[in-house]
Amino acid sequence: MLEVLKIVAYTILICIPAAVLLYLTFKTDDRRYLFIAVAFYVVFPVVVTISFPTSLSPESITLYEAVDALPDSSTVLLTFDYYASTLAETEPMSRAALHHLFKKDCRVLTVTTIPLGGPTISERVTRDLAEEYDKVYGLDFVNLGYKANYVAVLKGMGSSISAIYPADNSGTPLSEIPMMADIKNYDDIDFIYVVADNGIVEYWISIVQSQYQAQVGCGVTAVMAPKIYAYVSSGQMTGLLGGMKGAAEYEKMVGHPGSATQGMGAQSMAHLFIIVSVISGNLMFFIDRKRGRKRKLS
Amino acid sequence: MRTIVPVIIAFLSGMVMILAFFFDPEKSILGELEQNVLSWVTIVGGFTLLLGVVSIFRVNLIAVKRRHDGWGYKLVTLISILAMAIPAIIPSKLSPLFGTGTDSIYDWLFNYLDAPMMATMFAMLAFYISSAAFRAFRARNTEATLLLIAATLVMLWRVPMGEIALAYIHPDLPQAINTYIMGGINMAVQRGIIIGAALGAAAMSLRILLGIERTYLGK
Numbered sequence: 001m002l003e004v005l006k007i008v009a010y011t012i013l014i015c016i017p018a019a020v021l022l023y024l025t026f027k028t029d030d031r032r033y034l035f036i037a038v039a040f041y042v043v044f045p046v047v048v049t050i051s052f053p054t055s056l057s058p059e060s061i062t063l064y065e066a067v068d069a070l071p072d073s074s075t076v077l078l079t080f081d082y083y084a085s086t087l088a089e090t091e092p093m094s095r096a097a098l099h100h101l102f103k104k105d106c107r108v109l110t111v112t113t114i115p116l117g118g119p120t121i122s123e124r125v126t127r128d129l130a131e132e133y134d135k136v137y138g139l140d141f142v143n144l145g146y147k148a149n150y151v152a153v154l155k156g157m158g159s160s161i162s163a164i165y166p167a168d169n170s171g172t173p174l175s176e177i178p179m180m181a182d183i184k185n186y187d188d189i190d191f192i193y194v195v196a197d198n199g200i201v202e203y204w205i206s207i208v209q210s211q212y213q214a215q216v217g218c219g220v221t222a223v224m225a226p227k228i229y230a231y232v233s234s235g236q237m238t239g240l241l242g243g244m245k246g247a248a249e250y251e252k253m254v255g256h257p258g259s260a261t262q263g264m265g266a267q268s269m270a271h272l273f274i275i276v277s278v279i280s281g282n283l284m285f286f287i288d289r290k291r292g293r294k295r296k297l298s
Numbered sequence: 299m300r301t302i303v304p305v306i307i308a309f310l311s312g313m314v315m316i317l318a319f320f321f322d323p324e325k326s327i328l329g330e331l332e333q334n335v336l337s338w339v340t341i342v343g344g345f346t347l348l349l350g351v352v353s354i355f356r357v358n359l360i361a362v363k364r365r366h367d368g369w370g371y372k373l374v375t376l377i378s379i380l381a382m383a384i385p386a387i388i389p390s391k392l393s394p395l396f397g398t399g400t401d402s403i404y405d406w407l408f409n410y411l412d413a414p415m416m417a418t419m420f421a422m423l424a425f426y427i428s429s430a431a432f433r434a435f436r437a438r439n440t441e442a443t444l445l446l447i448a449a450t451l452v453m454l455w456r457v458p459m460g461e462i463a464l465a466y467i468h469p470d471l472p473q474a475i476n477t478y479i480m481g482g483i484n485m486a487v488q489r490g491i492i493i494g495a496a497l498g499a500a501a502m503s504l505r506i507l508l509g510i511e512r513t514y515l516g517k
Binding site: 004007010022025031034035037038039042052053054055057058083084085086087088115116117119120123124127147148149151152153155156159160163164169170202211222226227229230233242243245248264265267268269270271272273274275277278280281282285 | 319333337339344346397404416417419420424429432433435437450453454456458459460461472480481485488491492
């Protein structure tokens, strides 16, 4: 009941300034009023912390349970297939995944198919979390970095990882890294955790899951999530995190609320504002149309 | 000759990949050949990136030299390329500031300049989407009305605040949206698109292998 009262209060808070700004936008045909409203609804929940309980979707529970069911000290390949532009949605997924994997003492192998910043992001995020869990580079985690032409990389790693990545991201030969001694190809990897903001996620399914029967789960941006439902339903993809909400769900399950959980307030307000603007836009459209008809008749 | 040789290379490379799929890579020569082809592809891919950088540098350099329109922006592009590339190329053995490791110049430029700029560009979408939703998302006919209702429900369901509001109307409503809209109508449409695209890709691959499709040669 308290939650509903909170929603009513926030809806009033959204509706009054939104109505004024939308009316001004409609009357003056100046989009800047609308932009002011969007900025307000995104910034306000960040300044004044607004939080609501996040419920869990079946797809994210499936992913969490698949990772949780892995025996301790399993080997997991975690991908950082995203650009810096979508960090707000994807980085919390990687962080939550690493919390889960390091808690379970899994050996983590990171890789990226993104040349612009991919290796930098994976290095920063992985080392940050590894420090928290006292994990040692080369024993508990390894960053393979980036190699050009992802289709060839994904296919080649099925036969030999060291043939595609003779050295890790910092140039150390894989033969000198203890963790890589018994990791030759996908057969030695227990789970592949893809975090992506582009079409690469489908190659992880069509090349790696289909041809090498590897278990693949993923976290993708909200705009990509609808497409992945088809693969989750067919069983080719083991679970799915969709957008910032998916990241917040995983954060909740691993017990480490982070930036995705904080971002839910801003996302809630922004979504509700867009819904209000769509409804009011339509109302104004119909009122205008009715007036036009009346004018024509008279 | 300039056409035939690339077509033969494309045919042989493609056939190696197709045939290798049906044989044990550890027991057949095709497996080794496949691995070699894949290694070559990553090497060639590296060179194409280099070619891209050289090309963008050359084009912008010429524009700056000849003082074309907007040459100032092109100069900024050139300075940016050099600022990112030079410290990254110098081996980190000389100083931790070089290379691409943590605390290097490259790392600093990426984390504090490149990443915020890319995020800013992406965040601008929120403003344009709101503007487009307000101005263009109209219930003009039945199809548009259905789309509008589905979009509104999904937008509400995807955020905690909306989810609670939906659950207040009916406790099973959020789950019903996931099951029937996302896992039902959406999935059926996505499957159709995926299967169609896959058939198109297979047909195009065959055309390239058989040398019918030669647009990649600039023809």
